[in-house]
Amino acid sequence: xxxxxxxxxxxxxxxGQQVTLRCSPKSGHDTVSWYQQALGQGPQFIFQYYEEEERxxxxxxxxxxxxxxxxxxxxxxxNALLLGDSALYLCASSRIIAGGSTDxxxxxxxxxLTVL
Amino acid sequence: xxxxxxxxxxxxVPEGATVAFNCTYSNSASQSFFWYRQDCRKEPxxxxxxxxxxxxxxRFTAQLNRASQYISLxxxxxxxxxxxxxxxxxxxxxYQLIWGAGTKLIIKP
Numbered sequence: 004x005x006x007x008x009x010x011x012x013x014x015x016x017x018x019g020q021q022v023t024l025r026c027s028p029k030s031g032h033d034t035v036s037w038y039q040q041a042l043g044q045g046p047q048f049i050f051q052y053y054e055e056e057e058r059x060x061x062x063x064x065x066x067x068x069x070x071x072x073x074x075x076x077x078x079x080x081x082n083a084l085l086l087g088d089s090a091l092y093l094c095a096s097s098r099i100i101a102g103g104s105t106d107x108x109x110x111x112x113x114x115x116l117t118v119l
Numbered sequence: 120x121x122x123x124x125x126x127x128x129x130x131x132v133p134e135g136a137t138v139a140f141n142c143t144y145s146n147s148a149s150q151s152f153f154w155y156r157q158d159c160r161k162e163p164x165x166x167x168x169x170x171x172x173x174x175x176x177x178r179f180t181a182q183l184n185r186a187s188q189y190i191s192l193x194x195x196x197x198x199x200x201x202x203x204x205x206x207x208x209x210x211x212x213x214y215q216l217i218w219g220a221g222t223k224l225i226i227k228p
Contacts (some may be wrong), residue, residue, distance in 0.1 A: 043220070045123075051215075062216065105214065107165055
């Protein structure tokens with residue numbers, strides 16, 4: 004049973020460019036959450052996708068957008084990259100449980116994005 | 120004030136010692152609490168959930184104090200392999216996970 008997978012593992016971009024990161028959830032999971040983790044900080048919630056729709060969103064600008072596909076995999080898109088977007092981008096998958104909350108989140112290895 | 124606060128450390132502890140971390144949270148409506156462990160340049164991994172009555176998993180004990188709005192993690196008989204950053208996580212009322220910045224633990228031989 005494969006866990007959460009992410010691609011690519013590392014990426015280098017320049018300011019103003021656009022980037023797409025990909026995530027495949029753990030088998031049996033239907034919810035994908037994306038986080039940004041800057042060096043020395045805890046992960047910051049970007050957004051969560053369930054049933055191909057954005058379910059929750061953190062305090063990130065519209066430059067950050069996403070998508071979830073029918074097979075539950077997900078993409079994170081960042082437009083007009085800034086130097087401050089350099090971080091580890093983590094994807095976590097989980098299942099929706101009774102009451103609308105989610106079960107334990109399992110993380111992928113992350114994509115390390117460097118913006119020059 | 121941050122929603123979840125932790126002492127960043129580092130905590131330098133000799134092997135075999137007992138070490139404890141605290142984490143405070145600001146939203147009294149928070150319902151679920153977790154400790155995650157993160158090794159350098161790796162993804163966070165769930166260490167344990169924190170239950171109201173407190174819970175233990177081997178050498179690890181987690182406690183919740185709702186009145187004072189803090190959770191704690193106690194590690195007994197520390198091993199070199201316990202060296203990592205320990206992240207305190209709170210599930211907010213809108214089902215978002217809110218993370219502390221982590222406490223770095225270094226176990227020395």
